[in-house]
Amino acid sequence: MIHVDFVNPTFQDENLDKNVTCPQPKMTxxxxxxxxxxxxxxxxxxxxxxxxxxxxxxxxxxxxxxxxGTDYSFKRKIVWPNAIGFAALHLVALYxxxxxxxxxxxxxxxxxxxxxxxxxxxVTTGAHxxxxxxxxxxxxxxxxxxxxxxxxxxxxxxxxxxxxxRQHHKYSDTDADPHNAHRGFFFSHVxxxxxxxxxxxISKGKAIDMSDLEADWLVMFQKEHYKTLYLIFAILLPSVVxxxxxxxxxxNAFFTAYLFRSVLVLNxxxxxxxAAHLWGNQPxxxxxxxxxxxxxxxxxxxxxxxxxxxxxxxxxxxxxxxSKYSISTLVIDALASCGFAYDLRTTPYxxxxxxxxxxxxxxxxxxxxxAEKLETTGKLDDSDIAELLKTKETGSVRRLVTAxx
Numbered sequence: 112m113i114h115v116d117f118v119n120p121t122f123q124d125e126n127l128d129k130n131v132t133c134p135q136p137k138m139t140x141x142x143x144x145x146x147x148x149x150x151x152x153x154x155x156x157x158x159x160x161x162x163x164x165x166x167x168x169x170x171x172x173x174x175x176x177x178x179x180g181t182d183y184s185f186k187r188k189i190v191w192p193n194a195i196g197f198a199a200l201h202l203v204a205l206y207x208x209x210x211x212x213x214x215x216x217x218x219x220x221x222x223x224x225x226x227x228x229x230x231x232x233x234v235t236t237g238a239h240x241x242x243x244x245x246x247x248x249x250x251x252x253x254x255x256x257x258x259x260x261x262x263x264x265x266x267x268x269x270x271x272x273x274x275x276x277r278q279h280h281k282y283s284d285t286d287a288d289p290h291n292a293h294r295g296f297f298f299s300h301v302x303x304x305x306x307x308x309x310x311x312x313i314s315k316g317k318a319i320d321m322s323d324l325e326a327d328w329l330v331m332f333q334k335e336h337y338k339t340l341y342l343i344f345a346i347l348l349p350s351v352v353x354x355x356x357x358x359x360x361x362x363n364a365f366f367t368a369y370l371f372r373s374v375l376v377l378n379x380x381x382x383x384x385x386a387a388h389l390w391g392n393q394p395x396x397x398x399x400x401x402x403x404x405x406x407x408x409x410x411x412x413x414x415x416x417x418x419x420x421x422x423x424x425x426x427x428x429x430x431x432x433x434s435k436y437s438i439s440t441l442v443i444d445a446l447a448s449c450g451f452a453y454d455l456r457t458t459p460y461x462x463x464x465x466x467x468x469x470x471x472x473x474x475x476x477x478x479x480x481x482a483e484k485l486e487t488t489g490k491l492d493d494s495d496i497a498e499l500l501k502t503k504e505t506g507s508v509r510r511l512v513t514a515x516x
Contacts, residue, residue: 171287171314179285179311181293187306194305200374207371215363219353226263226349227372228438231412233260234272234380235439239414239429242324243273246427248454251329253446258333265345265373266380268337269330270321277319278312280424284388284400287311292388292400300378300385345373379410387417394475395422395431395466413437422466423458431463 156164162178165171171179211220237257240246249257261269275289282288286309292299298306308316324330333340349368353359391402395418407415408430414420416430416437428440446452467478 169310169314171311172318174311176282176285176287179282179287179315181284181286181291183293185286185309187309189306197301197305200370203366204371204374207366207374210363211367211371215367216353216357216359218357219359219363219367222349222353223368223372226368227376228412229260230264230345230372230376231379232439232442233257233262234264234266234376235412235414236442237261238266238269238272239276240427240439240443242269242327242330243276244424245323246425246429246456247443247447247452249446249452250450253451254327254329258329259344262333262337262340262344263349264376264380265341266377268334270324270334273324274316274319274321277321278316279384280421281319282311282315283421285311287315289316290384292385296385296389299388300381345369379412380414382407383411383414383417387415391418392474393418393472394478395419395463396470397472398470408437413439423463425456426458427455428457 162174165174166182211223215223237254238261241249241254241257258269261272266272279288279290284292289308289312290299290303291309294302346369349372350361350364353364353368354361387402387404387407388400389402391404393399393402399418399421401417401421403418404415407417409415414429416432419431420426420429427443428437430437430440443452443455447455464478467475471478
C-alpha cells in the first residue's frame with residue numbers, strides 16, 4: 112500500500128519500506144558566456160499595420176474589400192497594343208457609322224440594329240442575369256441561344272466575362288475591382304482594358320468561385336473554342352447575310368454589321384461600368400458608388416438601374432420597377448411565359464423598403480421625400496400625387512394608396 116504526502120512531494124511504499132522522493136522539474140534559461148539571457152517578448156501588430164505590410168508585398172488574399180480600398184498613388188502600366196487597338200477600332204467604327212448612314216442599303220441598317228440588339232441581349236439576359244447572378248433558370252435551348260448571342264457580342268468568352276463581373280460585385284470600386292470607378296470615367300469605361308491589372312485584381316480573381324460554370328459543358332465548350340466561334344458568329348455571319356440576301360457590298364457589310372455594331376454594343380456595355388457608377392441618385396444605398404440612370408438603362412437595354420442591382424444582385428429584373436426601359440426583363444418575362452425560363456428570383460418588397468429607409472439617399476419616390484412628408488402630415492397634397500403620377504411608376508402609385516389607407 113502506498114501513502115502519499117500531498118504536502119511534501121514524497122510517498123511511502125510499505126513493500127519497499129522506504130520513502131521515495133518525486134523528482135522536481137528544473138527550469139533553465141539560455142546562457143551566453145555563462146550569463147542568463149532574457150527570452151524575446153513577442154509583439155503583436157495592429158490590423159492597420161498588418162494591412163499596410165500585406166499591400167506592400169502584394170499579398171491581398173486575406174484583405175476585406177474595405178481594407179483594399181483604392182490606392183491613388185498606384186501607377187498603371189499601359190499595354191500599348193491594346194490602347195492602339197482600341198483607338199483604331201473606334202476610328203474605323205466611326206467610318207462604319209458614316210457608311211451606315213450614307214451608303215448602306217436600308218435592310219443593312221435594319222440588320223445591323225437587329226444584330227446589335229441580339230448581341231446586347233446575349234450580354235444582359237444571358238451572361239449577366241442568367242450565368243453570372245443565376246437570377247433565373249433556363250432550358251437548354253435558351254442557354255444555347257444566349258451563349259450564341261453572347262459570342263456575337265465579342266466581349267471575350269462567357270467564362271471570363273462572368274468571372275470579372277462576379278469580382279466586380281464582390282470588391283466593387285476597390286483596387287480589386289477590374290474597372291474601379293474611383294479611378295474616373297475613362298478608366299472604368301475602357302481604360303482598364305488598356306493597362307495592366309492591379310495586383311489586387313489578379314490576387315482576388317483567383318479566388319472567385321466558378322465551379323457552376325465549370326460544370327456547364329456549354330460554357331466550357333465556348334471557352335475552349337471561343338476564337339473559332341467568334342470568327343463564325345461575330346464576324347462572318349453578320350457580314351455574309353447582307354451580301355447574300357440583298358446584294359450589299361462586302362465592304363459595307365463588314366464595316367456596318369461587324370465593326371460599327373461591335374463598338375456600339377461595347378460602349379453601351381461599358382457605360383454600365385462607368386456612367387452608372389458616377390452620375391445619378393442612390394435611393395437604395397448611398398454608401399456605394401452605383402447609381403440609378405435612366406439614360407444608361409435605355410442604351411444598355413435595362414442595365415442602368417445599378418444602385419438597385421448592386422443592392423439586390425439576385426433579382427432577375429435588375430430594377431425595382433421591372434421592365435421600365437428594360438428590354439432584357441421583357442425578354443426574360445416572354446421566355447418565362449413560353450416555358451423557356453423559370454424560377455425567376457425577385458426581392459420581397461418589404462426588403463426593398465427597409466433597405467431604402469436604412470441606407471438610401473432619400474430620393475426614393477415612396478420612401479424618400481414623399482415618404483417623410485406622408486409620415487409627418489399623414490397625407491400628400493394633390494401636387495405630390497401629380498408629381499408621382501408623372502413618373503409613371505404604377506408600383507409606386509399602388510403602394511402610395513396602401514400607405515394612405
